[in-house]
Amino acid sequence: MSAKKDLSIGALGKLTGTKVETIRFYEQIAILPEPARTAGNYRVYGHDHVRRLTFVRRMRDLGFPLEAVRAMLDLADQPDRPCGEVDALVLDQLHEVERKIADLERLRDELSRLATQCRTGGRMADCRIIESLSPHGEDGRCCSSTRSG
Amino acid sequence: MSAKKDLSIGALGKLTGTKVETIRFYEQIAILPEPARTAGNYRVYGHDHVRRLTFVRRMRDLGFPLEAVRAMLDLADQPDRPCGEVDALVLDQLHEVERKIADLERLRDELSRLATQCRTGGRMADCRIIESLSPHGEDGRCCSSTRSG
DNA sequence: CTTGACCCTATAGTCACTTCAGGGTCGATG
DNA sequence: CATCGACCCTGAAGTGACTATAGGGTCAAG
Ligand SMILES: [Zn+2]
Ligand SMILES: [Zn+2]
Ligand SMILES: [Zn+2]
Ligand SMILES: [Zn+2]
DSSP, X not given: OOOOOOBOHHHHHHHHTOOHHHXXXXXXXXXXXXXXXXXXXXXXXXXXXXXXHHHHHHHHHTTOOHHHHHHHHHHHTOTTSBTHHHHHHHHHHHHHHHHHHHHHHXXXXXXXXXXXXXXXXXXXXXXXXXXXXXXXXXXXXXXXXXXXX | OOOOOOBOHHHHHHHHTOOHHHHHHHHHTTSSOOOEEOTXXXXXXXXXXXXXXXXXXXXXXXXXXXXXXXXXXXXXXXXXXXXXXXXXXXXXXXXXHHHHHHHHHHHHHHHHHHHTTOOSOOBGGGOHHHHHHSSSOSSSOSTTOOOOO
């Protein structure tokens, strides 16, 4: 008794936490197949769309790029292939996320050092933050490197 | 004796670690002022450009959006204003980075859980990863929610 | 019959660049 | 003098993953 409850695009969006425009966008780039239409040209979605879109959104929420989503969808449709490729995609994404975390932690440290530089409530002319971000001192010499011995 | 060593766009790029196209782009959106030109219409840069571009690149490397860079450049040009706004910009960016790190750490945990699900070397049909990403079981019932009491 | 929520298409905008197409300039070499 | 390669020029389009806007059509309720 699997009820075939047809869904409008808005209903599908609510069910999957996806904006209507995003669903149409996914259709345009062939992440989602074209649905049937009503007499009034409205899109009509069914169970398979819900499943597929949910899958897509979960991967996106985990930070996978759409290209990886596409690859995963292709793989998922071929039950006889080995699943090693799927595992590899997940590991790649895990490493990517770990790399991003490391990058951001370095940034965070630099920013918090920067944030403690000033705090004087003084004027821009004395701002240590601006000074820290500038190339060198305030005098006219720097890049030209014409400081002969 | 501040030597006025004029620089071509390529030389400026090398000096600041910026691609030539990016420099032209910054000029286009008025992050950098239009430089002088040679008779052959080549851009010619001097010391001030080096300083300004270095400042921009440092901020970008710290993850500030160009809008914040623009704001900071505006402030830096007004020596009499209080530097509190600068401090606030840096703190905002610090919090933004901290938020991103927290988000990514959650993702990392989910991904590493996901990554340990499978590892069977089996077939797609049995892949636990695919299963974990899918909405519910394999049977035809789910979104329709027609499971009456 | 009108209101308002929803839907349609096509197009442009977002961010911070990158890439491309199609040329021009300049110093060195033959 | 021709020509080669490294560099430079402009303007437009492409990237990712949507988001927004303009200008309409559909449909159930009151
Ligand atoms: Zn300050
Ligand atoms: Zn300098
Ligand atoms: Zn698997
Ligand atoms: Zn379902």
